[in-house]
Amino acid sequence: MTCWLTPQCILQPTSADDVSKAMLLTSYIGNRFAVRSGGHNPNIGFSSVGSEGLLIDLSRLDGVSLSPDGAHAVIEPGNRWGRVYQTLASDGRMAVGGRANDVGVGGFMLGGGLSYWSSIHGMAFNKIVNYEVVLGNASIINANRTHNEDLWWALRGGGANYGVVTKFNVETVENGQIWFEGLLIDSSETEKFLEVAVEFAAAAENDPDASATYNLGPGGGAVYLAYNKPVARPSIFSPFYKLAHQPLFNSTIGTWLDYHNAVSALNPFGSLRVSISVYDRKWEKRSREAAVLLALSKRPTASWKS
Template identity: 40%
Template sequence: MNSTFSDFCHNIGLSEASAVQIQKASRQRTVGDTDEGSRIHSFCIAAQLSLGSEKVDVPPSQTCIAEPGCIVLPHTSNDVSKIMKIINFFDVKFAIRSGGHSPNPGWSSIGSEGVLLDMQKMNHVSLSSDNLVATVGPGARWGEVIAAISPRRVAVVGGRIPIVGVAGLLLGGGYSYLTGEFGTAADSVKNYEVVLADGSIVHANGDENSDLFWALKGGGPNFGVITRFDLFTVSISDVWYEIMLYTPDQAFHVLDAFAQWQQDKDFDIKSSVTLSIGLDIITVALLYSTPTDPPSCFKPFYAVQPAQVAVPSTNGTSAQVYEMAYGVVSSEPMRHHVAANVADFGRSRGGNPMGIPQRAHQWWTTLADWREAKDDELVRSVTIETTQQWKKLGIQRGSYLPFTFMNDASRDQNPLASYGADNLSKLKVISRKYDPSQLLQRLQVGGFLLLRA
């Protein structure tokens, strides 16, 4: 038996008999198989033998539909470590899925040309005894996180929709109902447990691997596989909220109210507004991070008579906000206000690579739904043109800011480059330090990779 192969098998905990089984299975592939297909098959067999067959799903046929060579469901960081070592040895392409919420094709999936790491089994959520830190697995979803910790009257700065996965949002920066008060979700991370490209397990925080810690806060999937997030909690349990619906002919009045709210010289950082403008309805979701009567900061919205109050003025729990918002707030073009203190808060937590402008501004997201596949390219071209028009108007009026929020970016955009030349260069240096062979850039499918920035 080849000594290199024997050493590899020993490194992932396989017996000599298992090593022979991998070699035998590889030789039994059919004549028409490509070298890539043989390597993927060998990966899947090695993963089954190393992790256990219950953690690796190998489809019975790979010829009829585009599906991964196999789906690996790790339960622990040691599982992920073994997976990365097997990927290294067989040089196979792979994708990683946390919640799979991104609409970008291929961002959390892969066809028969590679394997899929599905993190759904690593969905643990726990709180420290003093309630100051929540430990969360990459496969958890934000609704699960809030439901688990809210009984102890704390919250975390996380996603606004319950089905969104934890890992993708945190690695892309993360906008929250609480961002105005506590910064981006990425800035709430105290510590990452990371499996690097070579399979080694490290921690990244303010004291240990601090450069990696900085890079992970908005740097995307470029540095390793996160197997644990330790998040600072905030002492918030009950909040105030209300949701109002307006008709499309009220759009300019609603937009004017939004402008008045965000331009208030005494802007209240406890306030949050989600503004969604659709073809049939305009949704305004108001939230205040402590129980109260309707806050005075929202007066501009009350000056516009709503067509309907979908959710009346309510003091409730943060968990109730998640349950309520998902059923009411639509997936239409949205505006997100970013207060001037968001960048400052990031710096106070050790900084991040995003280069968020140090002034009050807003992020615009264009989303579209359609029924027919034949309209794919038409709809896509319209959304791109709409985005370009907003950019053009911003430049003409001197208000354009060259920042692209990764979590909401389309595959044709380049959020990493928008972080600024210095930060992009630093990210690439850190990538080469922790992944010298650049495996994550060469073999990982999907995501905003530094290789393409």
């Protein structure tokens, strides 16, 4: 998605054994290498390596399987969350995962994993019970509470540099009935919007079923509201409705999967890079304006009051 650098070679493994062989190869020839799951991170070099190295693209490691009792799932890192959700929801289950369908599994899990329901379930790594990992010496091991505990601890939010994870064994949750709605907040309400967000954060400490996710840019803001019960417009969200707004998606009683699909429809695959360029242009304009104001504030004949 955001592989801004062009590698010398791309390898697409289909098993942990393939990844192990890749580790042996890179060690033997001494090449630089990078590993990519979904490539969602837009920073240059985070999802690839330049012409001097090898890119290990995990997109063909895309298995998703559910245990017979539905309590656990094995998810491979080449998946994106939309596919994972769709697969698990067909059996009435869900995973605690990314907030957009096109986010890759690997980077999200290894970065900790902030979800819509972190107030209930914690970070996504709290649901991981085992990692299958290929180490730099090409060995394939498992890391969990009883085997390789130090590595298991480090992988829980410690990033992607400890090894190449080829399977995540996770606890699943029910794809239950919830309420959700999306609001587009007018740009004239930016200050008040921030105040309401702060008020909500304080109130939500006593109501972990409530979730609000924000986007704020030069043209206004958006908030995605959700409640982990089939209760329409709970009172904890009332302050948001007092702001000037338009609907992004309507008040709905549905499932977790329905909510993810509603949000992801507003952020189609491939839109991130376009959004970055738009915000960059507006940010440059704001920066120039701020520089002028700062210069004026330092003139002996001018004053600046907060």
